[in-house]
Amino acid sequence: MVHARTTPFAMPLPKALEHVDRFFGLDTILTDEGCDILRPYYQQSEPGYKRVHSEKGCMHMALNPDGVYSADGYFTQIRTVADHIRQVQAKRVLELGSGMGFNTIALAPDHPDVQFTGLDLMAHHVNSAGKDARHLPNARFQLGSYADIPTDLHGADVVFAVETLCYATDLDAVARQIAAAMAPGGRFIMYDGFRRADFHQAPPDVQTAARLFEVTTAVTGGFHSVEACEAALARAGLVVLRRDDLSDQSIAGLRYLHHRSARFFRSWKYRLLKHVLPVYLLRNAVAGLVGPYMIEGAGPNSGDTQAAITYSVLMAEKPH
Ligand SMILES: C[S@@+](CC[C@H](N)C(=O)[O-])C[C@H]1O[C@@H](n2cnc3c(N)ncnc32)[C@H](O)[C@@H]1O
Known part of the structure; x- marks a missing residue:
């Protein structure tokens, strides 16, 4: 784990859980496990993603290979996708869940x-992306689900x-x-959080931190395991080329959000927002606060x- 150049945790994990419990109720949050809250979550969270989360329009984690948070980290995933575009000399690219x-x-x-x-499930995301892409003749955004990819989008390299x-x-x-949407020889790249195979051997409060993060980002079924994703891709006829654990690179960005969230939980002024702002928007502060513990363990140092x-990337290919 990267230690040296990251800032310390704002507080020990038990203290963080205490804050979350006092403000929201741990059990209250966790009752959403298994429930479908995706749409209200993204509807309510729009101002948070637009004004608080990060770079304009960005809805993912920063990956900073040198362990120092910088906004350039939001482009790390993009640079890898660009490499694949060049490698296969792609003519058509499809982004799933494009936010x-x-x-x-x-x-x-x-x-x-x-x-x-x-392609994205949420109309307000698609509209926002479409507006910001007005000047780009080669980019368009479409409403839809990756559970049912429209056939006119098939043939993506x-x-x-x-x-x-x-x-x-x-x-x-x-x-x-x-697999059906990919052209033969095409590449598939996915970045995501994954439950470790030994998830249930982690200390109980680290598991609780992970479950809180999942629920407060609407992943109410829990993150998949990387093994389950690989197996599903293989069963669909794709060849998994590689898998990389990038957790270390996510630490600086997660700690950045953690410190911002800690300020929220410590300040009575912010706590007044409870009476004004919608609950799923506010609960993003929980994800921010507990994020580093699920990836690093319960400290005081990473890996203790x-x-x-x-946080991993999976890459696969569709055979010719
Ligand atoms: C965390 S955001 C990531 C957005 C974008 N990939 C990015 O990096 O900024 C997750 C996105 O997945 C979308 N989403 C969730 N389920 C989906 C589905 N079944 N089909 C298409 N999009 C989906 C959400 O609407 C949201 O925009």
Whole structure:
């Protein structure tokens, strides 16, 4: 684990759980486990993603390989996708769960001969992405689900998904949809959080931190394991090329959000917001506060105890 250049935790994990319990009730939050809260979560969270989370339109975690938080980390996933676009000389790229369009809008200008399409379930995300992509002739955004990818989007040379397949309820069905959408020789890249295979051996409060993060980001079924995703892709006929655990690279960004969230929990002024703002929006502060513990363990230093979640990338290919 990266130790040296990250800031310390704002507080020990038991204290963080105490704050969350006092403000929201741990059990109250966890009663949403297994419930479908995706739409109200993203509807209510729009101002949070637009004004608090990070770069304009970005809805994913920063990956900073040097362990120091910087906004450049939000482009790490994009650079990898760009490598694959070049490797297969892609003409058509499909982004699943494209959110407010950050990734596709960053990629399109550098690849003017490539046609990009972003597919997302939420109309307000699609509209926001479409507005921000007005100036890009080779990028468009479409409403729809990766559980039922429209056939006119099939034939993509690169399909990618950043922090969205965690919401898939039927991995096999989605993997088949992805395989069907890919051209032979095409690449698939997914970045996401994953439950570690030994999730249940992590200390109970680290597991609780992970479950709180999952529920407060609407991943109410829990993150998938990387093994389950690989197996589903293989059953759909794709060849898994590699898997990389990038948890270390996610620490700086997670700690950045953790410190901002800690300020929220400590300040009585922010606590007044409870009476004004919608609950799923506010609960993003829980995800921010507990995020590092699920990836690093219960501290005081990274790796002192077992963690529960990894942040990983999976890459696969559709055989010719
Ligand atoms: C955490 S955001 C990530 C957005 C974007 N990939 C990014 O990196 O900024 C997850 C996105 O997945 C979308 N989503 C969830 N389930 C989906 C589905 N079944 N089909 C398409 N999009 C979905 C949500 O609406 C949301 O925009």
